Amino acid sequence: EDKVVQSPLSLVVHEGDTVTLNCSYEVTNFRSLLWYKQEKKAPTFLFMLTSSGIEKKSGRLSSILDKKELFSILNITATQTGDSAVYLCAVEKNTGNQFYFGTGTSLTVIP
Amino acid sequence: GAVVSQHPSWVICKSGTSVKIECRSLDFQATTMFWYRQFPKQSLMLMATSNEGSKATYEQGVEKDKFLINHASLTLSTLTVTSAHPEDSSFYICSARLLVQYEQYFGPGTRLTVT
Numbered sequence: 071e072d073k074v075v076q077s078p079l080s081l082v083v084h085e086g087d088t089v090t091l092n093c094s095y096e097v098t099n100f101r102s103l104l105w106y107k108q109e110k111k112a113p114t115f116l117f118m119l120t121s122s123g124i125e126k127k128s129g130r131l132s133s134i135l136d137k138k139e140l141f142s143i144l145n146i147t148a149t150q151t152g153d154s155a156v157y158l159c160a161v162e163k164n165t166g167n168q169f170y171f172g173t174g175t176s177l178t179v180i181p
Numbered sequence: 182g183a184v185v186s187q188h189p190s191w192v193i194c195k196s197g198t199s200v201k202i203e204c205r206s207l208d209f210q211a212t213t214m215f216w217y218r219q220f221p222k223q224s225l226m227l228m229a230t231s232n233e234g235s236k237a238t239y240e241q242g243v244e245k246d247k248f249l250i251n252h253a254s255l256t257l258s259t260l261t262v263t264s265a266h267p268e269d270s271s272f273y274i275c276s277a278r279l280l281v282q283y284e285q286y287f288g289p290g291t292r293l294t295v296t
Contacts, residue, residue: 104284106287111289111290112274112276112287112288112289112290113225113274113287114287115284115285115286115287118284158224158225160225167213167215167230167238167278168227168230168240169215169225169227169285170227171217171224171225171226171227172224173223173224174224
């Protein structure tokens with residue numbers, strides 16, 4: 071059965087801390103892994119990863135994929151209160167537009 | 182970035198009635214649109230995938246006769262919840278994608294409450 075597991079389920083940190091969010095997957099016919107940030111409503115896209123070992127960066131956020139060990143991490147450095155959100159990991163299969171989402175990691179950054 | 186809208190953002194309906202939710206891609210043509218359902222504090226669950234002009238592909242366990250999806254054009258897909266029951270109350274989110282190598286863009290979601 072295809073599944074995506076994220077850890078931790080929730081995290082509370084202080085502003086300025088660095089956090090690492092984990093996503094492991096067991097999905098056949100893997101195409102890509104995606105990270106999203108979900109605040110009040112719909113998720114917003116962060117990264118799409120298709121190749122192992124290549125880090126993607128956007129400001130204080132970065133992510134990397136390990137296709138051998140079947141996991142990805144999302145790093146956020148120098149966290150700010152605006153980073154508080156649920157971070158979702160999703161895996162896309164290459165067989166007809168199928169996405170599997172993890173349950174998310176709820177991050178709370180306190181001043 | 183690409184914009185996807187949903188309408189309505191919130192709807193309350195009585196048990197047994199049907200409700201239609203629209204999903205539009207505003208500034209791009211979406212060859213594929215996705216419909217998700219999200220329960221409180223849970224992740225997104227893919228319900229179905231639709232390609233313009235063809236029948237939707239439903240995920241296992243999703244009743245296609247209950248959740249009717251129509252992808253009438255490259256910018257519009259609709260989800261109709263037929264004979265709604267209180268257990269259909271949920272947050273429904275659509276997303277749209279131009280081509281398979283691009284990411285999907287999410288709409289703001291529709292909160293459905295069935296009384």
